[in-house]
Structures are given as structure tokens and as C-alpha cells.
Amino acid sequence: MGLLYDHRVRNMIAALSLLRYARGDVTHYTESLLLASFLQSRELPISSTALEYYMRTTISYSNSPQPCRYLSAAVSSAFNVMLPEEQLWRRWALLDIFVDGFETLSVEWRRSFAEGFFTLSRRPLLRPRGDMESSTPESELEGILTWEYFHAEEEEPELTDSLFSGLDWMAMAWSLRLSQRSRRNTAGSRQRKAKLENLIRLEINEEFVFKALCKLLDAAPYYRIIPIIPTLRELLQWFDEPGLPEYRGMISTRISEAVRRHQEFRIHHRFHKVHCTWDM
Amino acid sequence: MIVQAALFAAFLSAFLIELLGRLEPDPMDIIQDVLIYQTQMMRNSSLGPYVPAEFSPPDHIVVVNALFYASLGVMILAAFIAMLIKSWVHEFDRGLRAMSLPEQRAKTREFRYLGMERWKLPEMVAILPSLIQISLLLFAIGLVLFLFHISKPSFGVTTAIFGIGVLYYSITTSISVFVTSSPFHSPISRTLGKVYRHVHAYFCPGIDHFLSEAMDTVPSTTLGRVYRDIQVTLQKSRPYLEKDFVELITAVTVDEVQLSTAASALKRIHDSAPNSQHSEVLQSSVWQVAGGTSHPLPPLFSLPSWILDIENGEEHFSHLPPAILVAMITISLRAHRTNDMSDIASGAVRRRMTDSEDPWTHVIIKVPEQFIDDPQTWGYRYEVMELTQTMSNDLTAMMRTKELHKEECLRLLRTLSELRSVECFPQNKPFIGICLPILMGHASKWDYQNPPDIVLLEAVVTLAAISCTEDRANRLNILSSSRDHPWSLVNIRNTNLIGTLYEGTPPDTHKQLTSLLFLVVYAFIYRESSTLAVQYFTIITAKGDLPLYASALTAIAPSMTDLGLSVIGRALVARQTEDIISTFRDVVPYSEDFLLSALFNSYDNQLGAGENPDPNTFAILLMLPKRHSSYMRARMQNGYIELKNPWLRLAARAAAQLN
Numbered sequence: 001m002g003l004l005y006d007h008r009v010r011n012m013i014a015a016l017s018l019l020r021y022a023r024g025d026v027t028h029y030t031e032s033l034l035l036a037s038f039l040q041s042r043e044l045p046i047s048s049t050a051l052e053y054y055m056r057t058t059i060s061y062s063n064s065p066q067p068c069r070y071l072s073a074a075v076s077s078a079f080n081v082m083l084p085e086e087q088l089w090r091r092w093a094l095l096d097i098f099v100d101g102f103e104t105l106s107v108e109w110r111r112s113f114a115e116g117f118f119t120l121s122r123r124p125l126l127r128p129r130g131d132m133e134s135s136t137p138e139s140e141l142e143g144i145l146t147w148e149y150f151h152a153e154e155e156e157p158e159l160t161d162s163l164f165s166g167l168d169w170m171a172m173a174w175s176l177r178l179s180q181r182s183r184r185n186t187a188g189s190r191q192r193k194a195k196l197e198n199l200i201r202l203e204i205n206e207e208f209v210f211k212a213l214c215k216l217l218d219a220a221p222y223y224r225i226i227p228i229i230p231t232l233r234e235l236l237q238w239f240d241e242p243g244l245p246e247y248r249g250m251i252s253t254r255i256s257e258a259v260r261r262h263q264e265f266r267i268h269h270r271f272h273k274v275h276c277t278w279d280m
Numbered sequence: 281m282i283v284q285a286a287l288f289a290a291f292l293s294a295f296l297i298e299l300l301g302r303l304e305p306d307p308m309d310i311i312q313d314v315l316i317y318q319t320q321m322m323r324n325s326s327l328g329p330y331v332p333a334e335f336s337p338p339d340h341i342v343v344v345n346a347l348f349y350a351s352l353g354v355m356i357l358a359a360f361i362a363m364l365i366k367s368w369v370h371e372f373d374r375g376l377r378a379m380s381l382p383e384q385r386a387k388t389r390e391f392r393y394l395g396m397e398r399w400k401l402p403e404m405v406a407i408l409p410s411l412i413q414i415s416l417l418l419f420a421i422g423l424v425l426f427l428f429h430i431s432k433p434s435f436g437v438t439t440a441i442f443g444i445g446v447l448y449y450s451i452t453t454s455i456s457v458f459v460t461s462s463p464f465h466s467p468i469s470r471t472l473g474k475v476y477r478h479v480h481a482y483f484c485p486g487i488d489h490f491l492s493e494a495m496d497t498v499p500s501t502t503l504g505r506v507y508r509d510i511q512v513t514l515q516k517s518r519p520y521l522e523k524d525f526v527e528l529i530t531a532v533t534v535d536e537v538q539l540s541t542a543a544s545a546l547k548r549i550h551d552s553a554p555n556s557q558h559s560e561v562l563q564s565s566v567w568q569v570a571g572g573t574s575h576p577l578p579p580l581f582s583l584p585s586w587i588l589d590i591e592n593g594e595e596h597f598s599h600l601p602p603a604i605l606v607a608m609i610t611i612s613l614r615a616h617r618t619n620d621m622s623d624i625a626s627g628a629v630r631r632r633m634t635d636s637e638d639p640w641t642h643v644i645i646k647v648p649e650q651f652i653d654d655p656q657t658w659g660y661r662y663e664v665m666e667l668t669q670t671m672s673n674d675l676t677a678m679m680r681t682k683e684l685h686k687e688e689c690l691r692l693l694r695t696l697s698e699l700r701s702v703e704c705f706p707q708n709k710p711f712i713g714i715c716l717p718i719l720m721g722h723a724s725k726w727d728y729q730n731p732p733d734i735v736l737l738e739a740v741v742t743l744a745a746i747s748c749t750e751d752r753a754n755r756l757n758i759l760s761s762s763r764d765h766p767w768s769l770v771n772i773r774n775t776n777l778i779g780t781l782y783e784g785t786p787p788d789t790h791k792q793l794t795s796l797l798f799l800v801v802y803a804f805i806y807r808e809s810s811t812l813a814v815q816y817f818t819i820i821t822a823k824g825d826l827p828l829y830a831s832a833l834t835a836i837a838p839s840m841t842d843l844g845l846s847v848i849g850r851a852l853v854a855r856q857t858e859d860i861i862s863t864f865r866d867v868v869p870y871s872e873d874f875l876l877s878a879l880f881n882s883y884d885n886q887l888g889a890g891e892n893p894d895p896n897t898f899a900i901l902l903m904l905p906k907r908h909s910s911y912m913r914a915r916m917q918n919g920y921i922e923l924k925n926p927w928l929r930l931a932a933r934a935a936a937q938l939n
Contacts, residue, residue, distance in 0.1 A: 006895040008895065008899070009895050009898050009899060009902070012899060012902040012903070013902060013930060013931060013934055016902055016905065016906070016931075016934040016935065017933075017934040019906075142906070145902065145903060145906050146838075146903075147834065147837045147838040147903065148838065150834065150899050150903075151834070151835070151838075
């Protein structure tokens with residue numbers, strides 16, 4: 001077996017390369033191709049860190065390049081409902097980058113990201129490695145640069161029984177946010193809240209969630225939206241009814257448009273089917 | 281003493297009466313001279329009055345007399361001192377019996393005893409026989425000298441008899457000087473022994489000298505080799521124990537002394553009163569010594585068969601501690617007395633042993649399972665004992681979870697070496713698997729401040745060598761050379777022996793063996809013994825199978841420091857012997873940065889542009905820069921562009937943290 005096929009070595013190269021990003025040593029994002037190649041890794045610390053900096057790199061370009069073909073898969077595995085609390089929380093930062101750089105990103109890029117987010121799929125169950133709760137991207141990457149990792153036998157990732165999309169992650173992450181709000185104001189809860197806020201230095205509120213949803217729905221093709229409409233409606237019910245009417249309107253419009261296009265497609269498909277049968 | 285002195289004085293007086301007259305002029309000679317003079321005067325009247333000739337006794341008579349008087353004087357002195365001491369001893373007991381209270385009597389006696397000790401009365405008593413011996417010697421010399429001038433035949437016979445006596449005395453005294461256990465000790469021999477020990481200690485290098493890295497290599501000159509041989513011979517003939525080496529030498533000696541003393545006493549009591557309570561207590565003490573975990577070396581003796589022939593054996597053995605039971609089985613194993621083991625390790629006794637956390641107990645508990653009671657022959661059939669892979673794995677797992685002390689490791693290694701050497705365990709495979717975790721457990725603590733324990737390394741190499749040697753005589757030779765003089769480290773310093781290890785090892789164990797030997801090389805790095813490290817490394821990598829070596833190296837990498845890993849990694853990809861030598865020789869603390877860039881360049885030269893790197897070697901290249909310094913980063917930034925191999929360039933770029 002050559003080196004190219006040795007997943008351990010590939011992941012160790014990726015971890016070593018990404019460490020400088022995780023440590024904050026990189027200020028100019030230029031390694032788009034290198035970061036894109038790391039997106040295919042099965043190791044979540046690598047794919048999620050690579051995704052974050054791949055997005056930052058893409059946004060930093062004046063002309064947004066074509067998306068990498070592993071982007072959807074990386075987004076899909078990053079927004080995993082099965083993540084531990086802190087990692088779940090850190091994914092807001094990815095969404096924030098997407099929302100911030102939305103206008104800069106090319107249509108294909110946005111579409112690929114949104115497709116990955118809304119795709120319903122079985123998500124990988126994480127293998128516990130070290131202290132998952134208190135880990136940082138740097139410590140997770142360093143966990144790959146160890147002899148224990150190198151000597152461990154490769155295991156096929158276990159997948160969840162049910163299908164999940166990024167919306168399920170969003171629901172879970174938002175419920176975490178709500179639980180932080182509703183908890184009693186004890187020293188422990190204050191500390192925990194501060195810790196979560198320090199993780200991403202971002203104010204997570206209804207407006208941000210709605211804004212992100214709007215952008216994602218705007219970028220996603222209609223056929224990705226149709227399967228998640230029930231979940232989306234359920235999620236929207238969590239938010240206060242009168243608040244943010246403009247975003248609610250945009251979301252409803254996007255859903256309606258998706259439904260309409262889906263019906264058009266079905267009519268067209270049925271017509272095409274009848275036409276073909278007639279010809280035969 | 282006084283009677284002997286009186287008898288000897290009387291005997292000597294006879295000689296002195298005879299010789300005393302010879303110191304004065306003989307009256308008969310004077311009369312004879314006068315008569316002769318008168319006769320001459322009658323012939324010639326012109327002669328003047330008679331003037332007697334001046335008398336001077338012969339020199340030998342003076343000397344003989346002096347010697348005899350000296351002898352008499354010393355003897356009288358001895359008698360005088362003996363009388364004095366006798367009176368002092370009487371004084372010691374004075375009034376003791378009159379004291380009615382035992383406590384008062386004991387205190388008074390102790391008070392006087394302390395005074396006697398303080399004023400060296402026992403030493404004074406010990407001088408008395410020496411005084412008599414001196415007196416006898418003076419007399420013998422005087423007599424021989426006297427007879428020499430009187431009669432040659434008498435002189436010859438007497439000299440021969442005295443010569444035999446002197447020779448006998450010299451031999452017994454010399455033996456007591458050199459051999460501590462001899463019964464010929466005397467104050468003179470003790471004094472001579474002290475002098476000899478001081479002289480020996482002055483010329484003989486200490487144990488530390490033999491354990492130092494300076495002794496790892498054989499001297500290149502003939503003079504140096506001769507000097508080394510003299511040093512080794514002096515050390516082997518050392519008549520004293522060295523404090524620094526107490527755990528290796530004293531323990532063995534004390535162990536043997538205690539065991540032989542206890543076993544001998546046990547035999548006497550057992551013969552006189554079989555199954556007595558004393559016998560059991562003493563027997564227990566024998567096994568406590570034999571099974572004591574504090575002794576780094578296993579007991580080196582076999583007890584006679586009667587010691588295990590106990591009625592209700594299982595009940596008896598079930599009361600003994602596990603360590604003693606282990607010692608009993610070990611000794612039975614060594615003596616191939618397998619039927620004893622079935623008694624010892626049955627039922628409740630086994631369960632008791634299983635509760636022990638001692639790894640060696642877990643090995644030994646498995647052994648009796650190899651013996652099957654055969655009712656057809658009313659005896660026990662000897663099955664080949666196997667330290668099976670499962671047992672080895674259990675043991676290895678236990679060693680990984682439980683941090684074994686050095687003494688425990690040494691005991692385990694040496695006992696396994698001994699049992700393997702006498703074919704108690706014919707299979708050689710699992711032993712390397714046991715050596716490896718032991719050494720890995722210790723290797724993680726090695727650095728320049730805590731250099732590796734060379735005695736432990738010697739024990740590991742000895743077990744590995746014994747396990748890989750098919751010939752029984754060779755195995756015994758390897759064991760005995762290390763066990764008899766552990767300070768000489770003969771096996772770890774014998775690179776020819778290391779060269780034969782691969783021949784006796786199955787191919788599927790080569791990786792483990794290579795890992796083990798790499799750990800020894802790693803130890804040599806921190807021991808600063810570069811010559812031996814190069815020799816070992818050359819032997820290990822003789823076949824040039826880089827993937828195997830890299831895989832073996834990464835297997836032990838978790839226990840190694842970056843420095844050790846980079847030195848061995850660099851040597852692995854070095855193209856020339858000079859590079860290997862300089863890699864080991866020029867190791868200095870914190871030289872990982874230099875070594876890493878050298879590792880990249882050497883491996884790049886070896887691979888060229890087209891070949892894929894070996895995953896294990898590549899993993900080393902990726903692991904080392906994890907804790908890199910800014911200096912190394914600068915080196916890598918400058919040097920990575922020159923690399924031809926794209927994979928290495930990628931790794932170097934990641935290591936250099938280039939954007």
C-alpha cells in the first residue's frame with residue numbers, strides 16, 4: 001500500500017498543516033487548494049477546521065472560485081446533530097462566515113454549501129478521543145498527531161440510524177442557546193455561558209438564525225428544500241410569532257417558490273411521461 | 281593459658297640455663313690457659329705475668345640468647361596478662377549472685393558489660409594467643425640458629441619440622457584472610473584481612489567504574505586490554521562488599537547465607553524431631569527468604585526432597601503467603617521436581633496465589649496446569665511447559681497497567697532467564713513480548729538527567745539472548761556469565777551475541793526483536809555510549825529492510841523522546857556509515873532541529889523524486905515537528921524547496937508552517 005492510500009499519513013499531514021490555522025498563526029488566507037483537499041478527511045477535526053478556513057480563504061478572493069467537490073460532504077458532516085455541546089456550538093461560526101461572505105461567494109459555491117447543509121443523510125457517530133467536551137480545534141488536531149492515532153486500526157465510521165440535515169443541527173444548537181438563557185443564574189451556569197460565548201465570539205439570536213436560514217434557503221436548490229419543509233416549519237414555531245416579519249416572509253416566499261417549482265417539475269415530469277408513453 | 285605458659289617457660293628454662301653460661305668466660309678454659317702459660321713460662325722465664333685474654337661470646341650465642349629470653353619474656357607477659365584478665369573477669373561477676381532482684385542484677389551486669397566493651401577487654405583477651413604464638417616463633421628461630429652452629433643434621437631435622445608448622449600456619453591464616461567463611465580466623469588474620477581489603481580496594485576500581493559507559497567498548501590497544509583484564513580479575517577476586525552495589529551483591533550473598541544457614545538448621549531439627557512445631561516455623565523462615573520479593577535475584581539453591589514431604593500438604597501450604605508458594609514452585613521447577621508442584625499449587629492454594637498482583641505469580645500459577653495426574657502410572661507425567669502466547673499477553677497487559685519497580689522487573693527477568701536456560705520453557709517466542717513492555721515502561725522516563733539503568737538493560741538483553749538461543753549449553757553460559765558477575769555487563773556489551781539473536785528468532789518475531797534492540801540503542805544514546813549504539817544499530821539494520829525497521833521504530837516511538845526518535849530515524853535513512861557514526865556520536869541535547877532537517881534531506885536523497893515514502897518513516901517526519909522551535913522552522917523554510925520528493929516537500933512545508 002502506497003503512501004497515497006494511507007489515511008493515517010494523509011490525516012497527519014492535514015493536522016500538521018491545519019495546526020497553524022488553529023493556532024491563529026495564519027493571517028493571509030491563500031491555500032485554497034490545500035485546504036480543499038483536506039475536506040475529504042473522515043476525521044471531523046480536520047474536515048471542520050479545513051472547512052472553516054476554506055470558507056475564509058474563498059471569501060478573501062475577489063473572484064470567488066468554483067467550489068471544491070468535497071464541500072457539500074464536509075458541510076454535511078460538520079453540521080452534525082450528534083456533536084457534543086461545545087462542538088455543536090462552534091458550528092455557528094461556520095454559519096456566520098457563510099452569512100457574512102454570502103455576497104462574495106459565487107452562486108455555485110453557495111449552492112454547494114446549502115446543499116450540504118440541507119441534505120438528509122445518516123451522520124457519522126463520533127469516536128470518542130480524549131476529552132470531547134473541553135476540546136479545542138488545536139487539541140483535536142494534536143490528538144491526530146500522536147502515535148496512538150498512528151497505531152490505531154482504521155474503523156469504518158458508524159452512522160446514525162435516522163436521517164438528519166443541518167436543520168436538525170440548528171434546532172439542537174438553538175435549543176442549547178435557549179437552555180443557556182433559561183438556566184438559573186448560578187455561578188456554574190454563568191461560567192458555562194461565558195465559555196460558550198468565548199468559543200465563537202458571536203451573538204446568537206433570532207435575527208442571526210433567521211438571516212442564516214434565509215441565505216441558506218436562497219442558495220439551496222428547490223429539490224433540497226422540499227424534504228426539509230416539515231422540519232423547517234417546526235423549527236420556525238420555536239421562535240416568537242410576531243418577531244422579524246421580514247425574514248419570516250422571505251422564508252415563506254422561498255418555501256412557496258420551492259413548492260411551486262416542485263409542482264411544476266412534477267407536472268412537467270408527468271407530461272413528459274405521458275408524452276413518452278403516447279409515442280411508444 | 282597460664283598453665284600452658286608455665287609449661288613452656290619451664291621447658292625454655294632448660295635451654296636458657298645451658299646457654300646462659302656461654303655468655304660468660306668458661307673457668308675451665310681459663311684454668312687451661314693458665315696451665316699452658318705456666319708450662320711456657322717454665323721453658324722461658326722472661327715471660328711476664330699471666331694476663332687473661334679478653335672474653336667476647338660468639339655472636340650467634342648472643343642472638344640465640346636474646347631470642348630465647350625474648351620468648352620467655354613474651355610468654356611470662358602472656359601469663360601475667362592472663363592472670364590479670366582472670367581477676368578482671370572475677371571482678372565482673374563480683375557481687376552479682378548476692379543481688380536478689382533480677383532487674384538490679386541485669387542492670388549491674390549490663391553496666392559492667394558496657395564498661396568491658398568500652399575498654400576493649402575482649403580484644404585484650406584475643407591478644408593472648410598471639411603472644412604465645414610470638415613466643416613460640418622466637419623460640420623456634422633461636423633454636424634453629426643455635427643448632428645451625430652446633431650440629432648440621434639436628435639443624436636440618438628441626439628446621440624441616442618448624443618449616444611445616446610455619447607453612448601450616450601461613451596457609452590457614454592466608455585462607456582466613458581471603459575467605460570470609462573459613463574457620464581459621466585469628467586476630468592476626470583479621471588484621472591482615474583488613475590490610476588486604478584496603479590494598480585491594482585501593483587498586484581495584486569500584487563497581488561504578490565497571491558500570492560506566494567508558495567500559496562499554498573494548499580497548500583498542502593490547503596494553504589497554506591487559507589492563508582491563510587485570511581490573512576485571514581484581515574485581516572478581518574482591519573480598520569485600522561494595523556499598524554502591526549492595527542490592528546486587530549483598531542481597532545474593534545474604535540470601536545464600538541465610539538460606540544455607542536456615543536450611544541446615546531445619547535439617548538438624550527435622551532429623552531430631554520430625555513434624556515438630558519448631559520445624560514448621562523454621563521451614564517457613566526458609567521459604568520467606570526464598571520467596572522474598574526484596575531479593576532481585578532468584579534463590580540459587582535447591583532444597584532437599586524431605587522439605588516438601590509434609591503430611592496434609594495442601595492444608596499446610598494454604599497457610600503460607602503467596603510469595604513463599606511462588607518461591608517453592610520456582611525452586612521445584614528448577615529442580616524438575618514437578619510432583620511437588622501439584623501438591624503446592626492445588627485447590628485453595630492456587631486461588632490464594634491468583635489473588636496476588638505479582639506478575640511472576642501469574643506466570644508461575646499457570647505452570648502446574650501443564651502437569652497431568654496420570655492414574656495409570658500412579659505418578660505424574662511431565663508435559664512440556666509452555667509460556668503460551670496467552671500467558672505472555674496476560675502478563676504484558678498486566679505490566680502495561682501496573683507500573684513495575686526495577687526490582688520486580690529484575691526478579692521477573694532473571695527468573696525467566698533461569699527457567700528458560702534450563703528448558704523449563706522451551707518456546708522462545710513470548711519472551712521478547714515480555715521484555716518489550718518492561719523496557720518501554722522504563723524508557724519513557726529516560727533522559728540525560730535520568731539515564732537508563734544499565735543493570736536492567738543487561739537483564740533484558742540476557743533474557744532476549746537466552747530466549748533466542750537454541751543450544752542449552754550456550755544458554756547456561758549466557759546466564760551464568762551475567763548472573764555471577766552482573767557488574768561486568770558481559771551480555772549487553774557482547775555485540776557478537778546480539779548478532780546471533782536474529783538467527784534464533786522466528787521471522788514473525790523480528791519486528792518485536794528489532795523494537796527491543798532499538799530501545800537498547802535508545803538507551804545508549806542517553807547513556808552517551810555512542811560506539812555501542814553504532815555497533816548495535818549496524819547489527820539491527822544489517823538486512824537493509826527499511827520498512828521493517830521504521831515500523832519497529834514507530835511501535836516504540838510513544839516511549840521515546842523527540843531527540844531519541846530523530847537520532848535513530850536519521851541513522852535509519854543515512855546513506856553512509858560515516859553519517860551513522862556521526863549521528864550517534866554528535867548527539868547533544870536539543871539537537872532535534874538539526875536532526876530533523878538532516879532526516880528530511882537524507883530521506884529525500886534516498887527516495888528521489890518518484891518514490892513514495894514509507895508510511896512509518898513519513899509518520900516520524902510528521903510527528904517530530906509538532907513541538908518544533910522557531911530555529912527549526914527557519915531551517916525548514918530555507919531547505920524545503922531543495923527537496924526533490926513531492927511528499928517530503930509537502931511534509932516539510934507543513935512542518936515549516938509555510939503559508
